[in-house]
Amino acid sequence: MQAETLDRRGFLKVSALAGGGLMLSASLPLGGAMAKEAGAAAAMLNAYVAIAADGAVTITAKNPEIGQGIKTMLPMIIADELDVDWDQVKIEQALSNPAIYGAQFAGGSFATPMNWDPMRQMGAVARDMLVRAAAEGWGVPASECTTGSGKVRHQASGREIGYGAVAAKAATLKPADPATLKLKDPKDYKIIGKPTGGVDSPRIVKGQPIFGIDTVLPGMLHAIYETCPVFGGKFKSANLDAVMKQPGVTRAVAIRGGDVADGLVDGVAILGSNWWLVNKARETLKVEWDHGDNARHSTAGYAEQAAQLLAKPAAADVRRDGDPEAALKKAAKTVTARYEYPFLHHSTLEPQNCTALYKDGKMEIWAPSQTPQSGREIVSKALGIPQEAITIHMIRIGGGFGRRLMNDYMAQAAAIAKEMPGTPVKLLWSREDDTRHGFYRPGGWHEFRAGLDKKGRLTAFADHFVTFGKDGKPLTGANIGPTEFPAGLVSDLVIGQSMMASNLPTGFMRAPTSNAFAYVFQSFLDEVAEAAGKDLPTLILELLGEPRQLPGMEFPGRKMPGLHTGRARGVVERVVALSSWQGRPSAHTGRAKGFAFYFSHLGYFAEVVDVSVSPEGEVKPEKIWIVGDVGSQIINPSGAYNQVRGAAIDGLGQSLLGAAVTQADGRVEQSNFHDYPVPRIDIVPPIEVEFLKTDNPPTGLGEPALPPVIPALFNAVYAATGKRVRSLPFQPEMVATA
Amino acid sequence: MRYQVTINGKARKLDADPEMPLLWVLRDELGMPGTKYGCGAGLCGACTVHVDGVATRACQTPVGSIGKAKVTTIEAIGDTPVGAKVQQAWLDLDVMQCGYCQAGQIMSATALLAENPKPSDADIDAAMAGNICRCATYTRIRQAIRQAAGASAETHHAG
Numbered sequence: 001m002q003a004e005t006l007d008r009r010g011f012l013k014v015s016a017l018a019g020g021g022l023m024l025s026a027s028l029p030l031g032g033a034m035a036k037e038a039g040a041a042a043a044m045l046n047a048y049v050a051i052a053a054d055g056a057v058t059i060t061a062k063n064p065e066i067g068q069g070i071k072t073m074l075p076m077i078i079a080d081e082l083d084v085d086w087d088q089v090k091i092e093q094a095l096s097n098p099a100i101y102g103a104q105f106a107g108g109s110f111a112t113p114m115n116w117d118p119m120r121q122m123g124a125v126a127r128d129m130l131v132r133a134a135a136e137g138w139g140v141p142a143s144e145c146t147t148g149s150g151k152v153r154h155q156a157s158g159r160e161i162g163y164g165a166v167a168a169k170a171a172t173l174k175p176a177d178p179a180t181l182k183l184k185d186p187k188d189y190k191i192i193g194k195p196t197g198g199v200d201s202p203r204i205v206k207g208q209p210i211f212g213i214d215t216v217l218p219g220m221l222h223a224i225y226e227t228c229p230v231f232g233g234k235f236k237s238a239n240l241d242a243v244m245k246q247p248g249v250t251r252a253v254a255i256r257g258g259d260v261a262d263g264l265v266d267g268v269a270i271l272g273s274n275w276w277l278v279n280k281a282r283e284t285l286k287v288e289w290d291h292g293d294n295a296r297h298s299t300a301g302y303a304e305q306a307a308q309l310l311a312k313p314a315a316a317d318v319r320r321d322g323d324p325e326a327a328l329k330k331a332a333k334t335v336t337a338r339y340e341y342p343f344l345h346h347s348t349l350e351p352q353n354c355t356a357l358y359k360d361g362k363m364e365i366w367a368p369s370q371t372p373q374s375g376r377e378i379v380s381k382a383l384g385i386p387q388e389a390i391t392i393h394m395i396r397i398g399g400g401f402g403r404r405l406m407n408d409y410m411a412q413a414a415a416i417a418k419e420m421p422g423t424p425v426k427l428l429w430s431r432e433d434d435t436r437h438g439f440y441r442p443g444g445w446h447e448f449r450a451g452l453d454k455k456g457r458l459t460a461f462a463d464h465f466v467t468f469g470k471d472g473k474p475l476t477g478a479n480i481g482p483t484e485f486p487a488g489l490v491s492d493l494v495i496g497q498s499m500m501a502s503n504l505p506t507g508f509m510r511a512p513t514s515n516a517f518a519y520v521f522q523s524f525l526d527e528v529a530e531a532a533g534k535d536l537p538t539l540i541l542e543l544l545g546e547p548r549q550l551p552g553m554e555f556p557g558r559k560m561p562g563l564h565t566g567r568a569r570g571v572v573e574r575v576v577a578l579s580s581w582q583g584r585p586s587a588h589t590g591r592a593k594g595f596a597f598y599f600s601h602l603g604y605f606a607e608v609v610d611v612s613v614s615p616e617g618e619v620k621p622e623k624i625w626i627v628g629d630v631g632s633q634i635i636n637p638s639g640a641y642n643q644v645r646g647a648a649i650d651g652l653g654q655s656l657l658g659a660a661v662t663q664a665d666g667r668v669e670q671s672n673f674h675d676y677p678v679p680r681i682d683i684v685p686p687i688e689v690e691f692l693k694t695d696n697p698p699t700g701l702g703e704p705a706l707p708p709v710i711p712a713l714f715n716a717v718y719a720a721t722g723k724r725v726r727s728l729p730f731q732p733e734m735v736a737t738a
Numbered sequence: 739m740r741y742q743v744t745i746n747g748k749a750r751k752l753d754a755d756p757e758m759p760l761l762w763v764l765r766d767e768l769g770m771p772g773t774k775y776g777c778g779a780g781l782c783g784a785c786t787v788h789v790d791g792v793a794t795r796a797c798q799t800p801v802g803s804i805g806k807a808k809v810t811t812i813e814a815i816g817d818t819p820v821g822a823k824v825q826q827a828w829l830d831l832d833v834m835q836c837g838y839c840q841a842g843q844i845m846s847a848t849a850l851l852a853e854n855p856k857p858s859d860a861d862i863d864a865a866m867a868g869n870i871c872r873c874a875t876y877t878r879i880r881q882a883i884r885q886a887a888g889a890s891a892e893t894h895h896a897g
Contacts, residue, residue, distance in 0.1 A: 067838075674779070
């Protein structure tokens with residue numbers, strides 16, 4: 001079995017519709033969940049805003065919360081335009097319902113750019129209805145009324161009325177066309193731009209049940225699901241009767257699935273009264289699997305194939321400008337280097353889990369999923385249940401990082417529940433299941449060549465990228481785009497691509513593709529800069545040239561803007577100043593700074609890392625400076641700084657700790673945090689973050705701060721030791737000087 | 739086997755395999771899911787509880803080994819003055835992102851401060867290195883512990 005290539009557009013299909021806010025027309029039907037929660041007494045002004053007679057405001061949070069803070073941030077936007085005080089507001093999580101809410105997913109750092117306009121409009125439309133209702137009651141023109149703190153005021157007559165008193169009437173008025181309403185001047189924001197704590201945090205610090213794994217339903221059984229350790233294997237037989245005799249076990253059942261990793265795959269479910277007991281019963285489970293030809297795949301085999309592919313010309317061009325081969329021949333100086341990096345795993349701290357109840361032909365699901373609608377489609381297809389008969393509750397998620405864009409666990413929970421009509425079932429994966437059944441960040445290999453002219457200018461650039469693919473298409477997250485920096489800035493340039501097969505399911509991991517490409521391109525460009533006798537910021541500023549917008553990439557229904565060289569210049573220049581960047585050091589002293597820049601997910605980030613390296617090669621990050629440009633407005637500064645720091649530390653972890661997913665005989669070798677390390681508190685240096693506010697629409701922060709920290713770190717390691725890290729996973733021996 | 743264990747000051751009776759880890763007794767037998775499963779191997783700290791005041795990994799603690807020891811979980815840590823201070827510091831500094839690890843972080847931080855009311859940065863790192871935060875909120879975890887210890891946080895809430 002090969003992982004199906006679900007390209008990013010797969011889950012953007014629906015989201016594109018909402019991009020312009022058209023789906024979020026104010027006259028849409030109201031959210032069922034909220035209507036219920038808000039109670040009959042509350043007036044629903046639109047699908048997002050309900051106001052009770054006592055003035056209590058309920059705002060619906062539309063997207064899955066994975067720790068990116070969206071359940072707090074999107075309602076903040078609505079509340080500000082609605083002109084209520086934040087402490088008046090109660091937040092309710094929406095059900096998954098694209099017909100009402102448009103796209104509801106957590107991915108690609110898209111929520112801010114997609115919802116900034118529609119959420120403001122939802123608040124403004126509701127406010128306008130309240131104002132008109134009050135004005136009508138007073139017999140004054142609505143234009144003479146103002147609002148604030150959940151009240152409508154008429155200055156001239158000194159009258160004032162709470163939203164609660166006019167909400168019922170307001171709900172009967174026809175909503176205005178959002179395009180006709182004037183939105184707030186940013187200087188009048190009272191909630192947007194103010195550091196605001198997470199709305200669920202008071203419950204979390206008390207340990208109240210709030211995550212998917214905490215779901216409990218009356219009569220619920222706990223389940224594990226054993227799948228083939230070799231990806232793509234098929235079920236043949238199992239000793240189910242013996243397993244059924246184990247303590248606490250209610251049932252053991254084999255389930256047949258299909259060939260797609262992001263769907264239902266073959267497995268054996270064990271159900272019982274307590275998860276530990278069913279997981280323990282698994283020790284007695286003996287399954288015979290048919291591995292097909294999947295056991296031939298291995299990490300060593302990939303490396304061999306990559307070497308063979310790199311020895312040949314690239315199979316296909318992703319982009320070719322000018323005549324790079326001729327330009328390389330003509331160059332006064334050339335630089336070549338090979339880089340490689342491994343498969344990585346998301347390792348969300350909350351292992352995959354999902355609860356489902358199948359009753360009377362209907363499936364109800366409590367899912368910590370980043371893409372609930374895509375899960376609904378998968379469950380519908382795998383089990384033959386119409387989409388309308390599937391209800392999905394979006395439950396707070398203990399970490400996503402892209403793993404929960406895939407819904408394999410949802411399909412499994414639903415399939416198990418279908419075997420047990422009327423009995424709720426909670427499926428929970430063990431950490432070992434989670435580590436060994438991921439959708440991994442694909443490994444890759446790059447052979448770079450660059451040409452410099454006599455003046456040290458970059459005149460030619462070539463990358464031969466070796467990746468994983470099937471039927472001539474890269475696997476999910478294994479693609480390279482034609483806009484990869486410095487494409488578009490070097491006249492003679494080629495990005496070529498060759499592919500090999502793998503049975504490992506691949507997926508998007510936080511800042512997908514960028515988390516690898518930033519490392520290799522920005523590290524190699526540092527080599528190029530050195531050959532040209534300059535430092536990397538200088539080379540990048542030369543390449544950027546005059547402020548202008550470079551062409552972007554086309555997604556169906558949504559154009560992804562390309563790099564704006566002026567915005568890139570802004571963050572590069574600012575981080576150089578902020579970090580007291582001194583240029584390339586003249587000697588390798590064991591302590592140095594490194595720099596990198598990367599543009600991804602519409603965000604511009606330049607970062608400097610200061611490291612010390614012991615003679616044995618132990619690398620210690622001493623300090624990080626980060627400058628980001630994500631537009632004119634940081635909506636929730638508290639969440640924003642937290643995201644940026646977390647992303648940078650995530651990048652440090654990927655770089656320094658030697659993390660790699662390796663494969664032997666078709667199966668993943670790692671199992672838990674002892675052999676797949678993630679960052680801990682003791683590697684974290686002080687991190688200074690600054691946002692450059694520019695006159696651009698606000699964009700997302702879940703991802704773009706991550707990619708540049710990796711090359712900045714290794715460029716610093718090079719400056720400190722003279723040793724270039726061209727191959728990950730990192731090992732201290734690579735940079736030892738003793 | 740039948741047991742009586744003392745959890746959050748209350749005697750709880752249960753019938754369980756003596757090898758069953760306290761984590762699963764709490765989560766699936768007693769309906770107290772605040773204590774989280776992360777690794778099942780004592781590697782991540784998400785399941786940290788206090789056993790007689792000592793930070794302990796519930797996933798590595800067989801229920802049969804508890805005896806008369808007093809177990810405190812995240813659900814009741816706020817009843818202690820140090821625990822309440824730590825919880826408040828977590829909210830003041832808006833520490834969490836996904837929040838999944840934070841019960842374990844708060845339990846470890848509270849045990850640290852109960853034993854060492856004025857920890858150094860090195861003490862904090864040493865005491866907290868067993869607790870993974872996959873969102874990497876470590877900067878604010880340090881700040882929150884310092885604040886709960888009475889020192890002023892280094893940077894503002896938004897920083």
